[in-house]
Structure formats: C-alpha cells, structure tokens
Amino acid sequence: MAKLQLAVVVGSNRRESINRRLAQALAKLGADRFDAYVVRIDDLPMFNQDNEGNLSAEVVRFKSELERADGVLIVTPEHDRSIPAVLKNAVDWGARPWGKNSWGGKPAFITGTSPGAIGSALAQQHLRAVMVSLGTILLGGEAYVTFKPNLVDDQGNIGDEGTRQFLRGFIDRFADLITRLAPSQAERVAA
Numbered sequence: 298m299a300k301l302q303l304a305v306v307v308g309s310n311r312r313e314s315i316n317r318r319l320a321q322a323l324a325k326l327g328a329d330r331f332d333a334y335v336v337r338i339d340d341l342p343m344f345n346q347d348n349e350g351n352l353s354a355e356v357v358r359f360k361s362e363l364e365r366a367d368g369v370l371i372v373t374p375e376h377d378r379s380i381p382a383v384l385k386n387a388v389d390w391g392a393r394p395w396g397k398n399s400w401g402g403k404p405a406f407i408t409g410t411s412p413g414a415i416g417s418a419l420a421q422q423h424l425r426a427v428m429v430s431l432g433t434i435l436l437g438g439e440a441y442v443t444f445k446p447n448l449v450d451d452q453g454n455i456g457d458e459g460t461r462q463f464l465r466g467f468i469d470r471f472a473d474l475i476t477r478l479a480p481s482q483a484e485r486v487a488a
C-alpha cells in the first residue's frame with residue numbers, strides 16, 4: 298500500500314536538538330502510514346525580499362520538498378516564548394515570492410518539546426496563527442510535550458507509554474485528515 302509523503306520540518310538548528318529527536322521518533326511511530334523525509338532549513342539564507350526574484354538553490358530545494366509532500370509535520374522548540382528565528386525564516390521563504398506560496402492548502406501537524414512545564418506551547422500557538430494566515434490546514438488539538446530524559450529512548454522510540462499513545466492518536470488523525478482532504482490520495486493509498 299502506498300504511504301502518505303510526510304515532510305518533516307524541525308524548528309531547531311542545534312546539533313543535539315531534542316525536537317529533532319522527537320521528530321525522528323514521530324516518523325518512526327507513524328512509519329506504517331507515512332514515508333517521512335526531513336526537510337532541511339538550517340542552510341537557508343536569511344530572508345531578503347530583494348532576492349525573491351532570484352531564489353538560491355537551497356530555497357528552491359526547500360520549496361519543492363514542501364510542495365511534493367502530502368502533509369507537513371513541524372516539530373518546534375520555543376525561543377523567548379515564540380517561534381525560533383530559523384523556523385520563521387523558513388516559513389517566510391516557503392510563503393514567497395507572492396503567488397508561489399508553498400504552504401497553501403497543505404495539511405500540517407504542529408508539535409514540539411521543551412524542558413519547561415508547558416512544552417513549547419507558546420511557540421506552537423504563534424506558529425499556528427502564522428500558518429493559518431498562509432492557508433495551511435492545521436490538525437486540531439494541542440500536542441505540547443514536556444521534555445524528559447526518557448522522552449525518546451536509545452532505540453529512537455517514544456519512551457513513555459502514555460506519551461506514545463497520545464502522539465499516536467495525532468498521527469492517526471493526521472493521516473485521516475490528509476486522506477479526507479484529498480480523495481484522489483485516498484484512492485492512491487487504497488490501491
């Protein structure tokens with residue numbers, strides 16, 4: 298059975314990113330429904346409207362990887378109670394140039410983690426507002442994850458059973474949402 302193509306965007310450029318570990322664990326958890334691929338954002342140039350008419354190879358690659366996805370998973374930390382700059386930069390490139398918005402109509406599931414008690418809730422809330430403005434179709438619900446040492450175990454699985462089931466629910470609902478939005482996709486998956 299063909300699987301849904303899932304673009305994974307991690308809102309961190311940190312080598313040991315806990316959000317990248319969570320993203321990889323989510324990709325593993327949903328491997329029966331999604332073929333996931335990580336979309337790199339750390340090599341994108343700083344957004345500058347002067348360069349919209351002459352996109353760098355990195356930006357062209359980024360936008361085409363978004364566009365070929367059936368859905369996008371964004372796993373983000375919180376920086377100063379908001380969206381990390383590296384992720385906002387990628388969001389802006391995805392949205393531009395005018396008329397070439399790579400996010401439009403794209404189903405997206407936003408989650409993320411932080412050691413703080415509310416996970417990366419405020420960053421996720423800010424990001425939701427931005428993505429809605431760009432026409433992204435967001436999965437409902439709130440997936441705020443507090444980072445604990447066993448969040449992702451040595452095998453790359455979600456370590457805690459309750460958290461695993463909680464996130465599995467989002468993965469299933471996300472796959473169902475994509476399939477409902479695109480009947481042709483449903484037919485392809487069923488074929």
Ligand SMILES: Cc1cc2nc3c(=O)[nH]c(=O)nc-3n(C[C@H](O)[C@H](O)[C@H](O)COP(=O)(O)O)c2cc1C
Pocket residue numbers: 309310311313314315316317374375376377378379410411412413416417
């Ligand atoms: C500039 C900066 C701002 C931060 N602001 C917050 C914050 O507002 N809320 C929070 O929970 N953690 C905050 N943190 C801590 C991050 O949650 C922590 O560094 C986490 O590991 C970042 O995720 P990453 O490992 O995926 O990059 C901040 C970290 C940095 C470097």
